[in-house]
Amino acid sequence: MTALVWFRHDLRIQDNPALASACAEHDEVHAVYLLPQQTFADAHFWSPRKADLLWRHLSEFQADLHAKGILLKVKVHDTFAESGAIISGVAKEVSADCVYFNAEYPVHESKRDGAVRSALRQHDIDSRVYHGLLLVAPDQVKTQQGDYYKVFTPFNKAWRQQLAQQTSWQPTAVEVRKPVTQEPQPLPECPLPRIDTSADWPVGEQAVLSKFGQFVGHSLKDYQRLRDLPAVAGTSKLSAYLELGVVAPKTLARNLQSLSPSFPHGLEQGSDTWLTELAWREFYQHLMYHEPRLSRGENYQQQTQGLPWRDDEEGFQRWCEGRTGYPIVDAGMRELNETGWMHNRLRMITANFLVKDLLIDWRKGERYFMENLIDGSFPANNGGWQWSASVGTDAVPYFRVFNPIRQSEKFDPEGSYIRKWVNELKDVPTKHIHWPHAWLKQRGDNNYAKPMVDHSVARERFLTTFKQVKNG
Template sequence: MSSEAPATISARAGLWLRHDLRLRSNPALAAAAKLNGAEQPIPALILLCPQQMHEHDWAPIKWDLYYRHLHEFVKSAAAAGIALSIQVIESWQVAPKAVKRFAEQQQLSEVHVNVEYPLHEVRRDRAVKALLEQQGVAWHGHHGNLVVPPVLTTQTGTIYQKFTPFAKAWRQHLREQLGHSGLPFMHPVERRCKVAAAVVPEVDYPRQDSSAWVVGEDAVYQQLQGYIDEQVSAYAAERDFPGLDTTSRLSPYWELGMLSPWQAVQQLAQLSPDFPDALDQGPDVWLTELIWREFYQHLMFHVPRLNYGKAFLKHTDAMQWREDTDSFQRWCEGRTGFPIVDAGMRQLAAEGWMHNRVRMIVAHFLVKDLLLDWRLGEQFFMRHLIDGSFPANNGGWQWSASTGTDAAPYFRVFNPTLQSEKVDPDGSYIRKWVKELADCPKQHIHAPGKWLKDRKRSDYPQPIVDHKVARERFLAAFKAL
């Protein structure tokens, strides 16, 4: 991932920051700091591109979280001797020239980055690298955003298409890496020089209040530490119950690079001397969720068509999806008449977040009960989720739609009412988000249609579909492929 620059009179390294606004566990920053020495500031560039955010369906609440964190980061960066330059650009097509101009102005001999893996980001970085090398500036890419970079292959040299063998190989790779070199550099970069804090420019992009989420590297890191110390032990037992709200809620910080996955590994490693082995069930299941995140990153890197809205299972692109704007709108607004689905969609609208189990339920419902294209749901999620991750979101939707690698079998069709009874047995989650059912008794909360009819109430809709009929419709459509 690197190239050597021609000999220069004075080596000087710069940094291009993207989804990695952090001082801890940042190998690109550590490498640049090592070359420059403790007495010299580190020139660093941040490019903001509203057009790209729009094209990639950034949720307004996700942008608000990033923007708030950026204001905190410029202060901590200045105290650490990082001389930031923050620029707003029209499109990523001009990124190569912007980075080249930055390198010229700062008289850099090399530029360091943490690698990003989706196809468009890979192509962008290739263009930047080529232009820099024409000017004699070396490009160094570091794997700071994944624990295991996309190098894992099967014994026959192919990519892993099933999660279980991937997870086994991932753990073995980590085991070997820890045994060989231990944890990578994790501490904040410390300098003996100070610089003025950069001015954060205004950006023309819609924002939704994210103040319920902490920002600033120290606060985010403390949230990680607190979760591992106090809650992760119960994760396996409690993770499927949205009413308990006991998941970590750290996903936005990994997506935006305010945390690195290595920091999670560092915290988990303290729980077992044989890490990644011999973890208790809670931490081990939580680690498995982190591996799922990396699995989808690897797939996005190795399977280009996933970047173009195509199904992993090619034959499923021929699926005949219904066109039903009204049903889709009712799903979006949480007016399907299935309380667990509506609670999830209303939580998404209000908080920009949804419990992971409920994400699976609402996705199954859109695809298999309403027979609507999974790509509609994928885009809607990206436009509203504070933790919207292209690889993870795509992987989750294709799993639910039975179009992806290692996906749920097509004949596995969630019954939303049974799922509701299983994950929200007392109805507390439903009552929180579906106010019309606040007084609905427990025995009716999961299927309140008759209870509402008996009281001649119309403030909450009747079910939009008959699940049994919808299930058979989906199975027939999938079998026809």
């Protein structure tokens, strides 16, 4: 009996239910990973840093699987449409009677998976699907009326109730199988553009688990207090690994579970807040599952679909390049452009500025983030942008418009983050760092960008525009 495991965003051995089940139920197990270059590049906007992280990890992962007695083949092709033929072809090649994989929830991934299962049935090959990308499967979290949750707070409560009912938090591991005499096939050339990330982003399952252990041991207790301060290393920076599935949400939650006998209750503040961040991740995945239109770029709040966004390509480019004249916004965008990562508080600030100060379509910002983020996650990025634009489910109220200067004063009080990323402002005193224009003018310094907009005027423009559509 032979099984084929189809890996996607679950490139790990530990806590991988599809892999564990295949190994438990079959004598011989093979594995395959498909990279649809055209889909990832042109439709999903994979960033070069994300592609580099993937390819470097694939090499480590292939070796880890080989040590367990499992050969991983990597297939480069064009689009999702070819997946059925490729998977059924590999299954026949290795004489597999069943293909195992973990579900993905956006509409195109769901359609692809349905087409693959159909193609396998035509060849009399079985398939089994698991929910290894989430702690709680979408259909398990429902209101008393049987609907999905549209607001995060009650979702989080119901989601935690599901966690409380889990009977086992034991890790699902894979024992070493019969050694493979055949050497792994060398990885093909990565077809996507790459930017080297090896200096800052280690790869390999054990390296990432070690990184998480360091966060739990040194930073978790202070997470609630420090997570909104971009000048401080107060977050786990595990999002890129969660996106590729190098580490499972179950693995992360199990570490929290060990901290409280009444888990998911009874956690200290830092741990509880971090668990809530995992809940946000799953909330957006569930929304994608229940509302396919979110995968098509539509606003969740359909009455806002007709918002008259401004066509301002020059303004958009200034935002992209970090030349808005608002120091905290520019610092965030420059961090993104230089490193492929941006602190979450800055993601909210920069998104809010693009949509509400510049009145530019959130979808342009959503795409730019995906094209540049090493941790670009379609559900989380889409959910975050719709939240900032006040067009999503459970979105920030439209009348709440971030004041970038106040945000800067609150979350970067000493200006350390600004000075790190905006070189033109490195000598500005703390008293003036959040709005340096008068100080710079006195010194005849014209190197820093002039403000694109007057925030108070831009705020009123957005509120007027949104009210007209919402009440229209």
